[in-house]
Amino acid sequence: MANQTSQQLQVALVAGETSGDLLAGLLLDGLREQWPLMTAVGIGGPQMARRGLVAWWGHDKLSVHGFGWEVLRRYREIVGIRRQLKTRLLRQQPDVFIGVDAPDFNLDLERDLKAKGIKTVHFVSPSIWAWRPERVEKIRRSVDHVLCIFPFEPALLARHGIAATYVGHPLANVIPMEPDRSAARAALGLADEDQVVAILPGSRQSEINHLALRFFQAAALINKAHPAIKFIVPAIPAVRAGIEHAARASGMQAHLQIIAGQSHTVLAACDVTLIASGTATLEAALFKRPMVIAYRMAWLSWQIMRRKQLQPWVGLPNILCREFVVPELLQEAATAQALADAVLLWIDAKASHPAKIAALQQKFTALHAELQRDTPRLAAHAIQQVLQG
The missing domain is CATH 3.40.50.2000 (Glycogen Phosphorylase B;)
Structure with missing residues (x-):
């Protein structure tokens, strides 16, 4: 807790595409207000970079679509990035790792980091209410807490023993109620x-x-x-x-x-x-x-x-x-x-x-x-x- 009391925080984040970069950028605003001397590393895009993220890889490296050949042809590269990232994070030991969406990449990484004692948070609950409900067991093993952007999600996750908080959707504050x-x-x-x-x-x-x-x-x-x-x-x-x-x-x-x-x-x-x-x-x-x-x-x-x-x-x-x-x-x-x-x-x-x-x-x-x-x-x-x- 030394970092917290001195108003410092070492945080690692991964956002895998444009929407995740936007969400993570807004999250970094809140973290920076709470911990002014925060340092942030990981994978992200321009919105995160503007908030001080030191990007080890660009978020476009993780942007992949579908389940078939599109994924298979980039599997080796993405798995290699995750392996290298895990090694660096275990060596650096951040106070918390925050996976922003990108569950196919982040949940496995979060599981491995959590097993080694690093606190893990997942921002944006995987859509187990829409499809792939089998993911709920992986979520429970992988994360200490889920930040939910839809109001019905914390109760759903709680039924499976997963701690979660509804934080609203960041875009609802960025976009005016009455656009000009x-x-x-x-x-x-x-x-x-x-x-x-x-x-x-x-x-x-x-x-x-x-x-x-x-x-x-x-x-x-x-x-x-x-x-x-x-x-x-x-x-x-x-x-x-x-x-x-x-x-x-x-x-x-x-x-x-x-x-x-x-x-x-x-x-x-x-x-x-x-x-x-x-x-x-x-x-x-x-x-x-x-x-x-x-x-x-x-x-x-x-x-x-x-x-x-x-x-x-x-x-x-x-x-x-x-x-x-x-x-x-x-x-x-x-x-x-x-x-x-x-x-x-x-x-x-x-x-x-x-x-x-x-x-x-x-x-x-x-x-x-x-x-x-x-x-x-x-x-x-x-x-x-x-x-x-």
């Missing part, structure tokens, strides 16, 4: 009267490979029905080349405004979004935007996932609302025509059925309020209790 649509449009060079569709085909190259061309083909059909519609595509640097390639292949490059990042500005500005299933769908819900959720993956990965799925929903807004509040088009159902038709229904509803959009926005506002907590402070307090325990 006009300011966002001005920042993107759009007029208030423009009809705007945001296209977010994912943040991983494998998602771009499976979705981007199909999304842009859908945009071409939407453009044919409504030539004045503006299409905005936020792209992080790692996948921008793939997005631009898909734009050219679809013949839509002249109609797509591809911008560097700024996904929050794009979601604030749009009327509706065509979006890949994942954390971005929750961001769209917090921006109170109608959406069409889609996803495609390799055939083998899809077969495995479908057999392990426990709920009828895949998109986070639908899971949290416990109903299909927005459409989901998955795998073979995600044709360009079906995607275009679903987006056009939202566009037409703005004029013909505004009550439908108002009802959706009301549900998303209630969801936003439920997820809004002082996440950095609550998370830092829970970690302090783990250290004292």
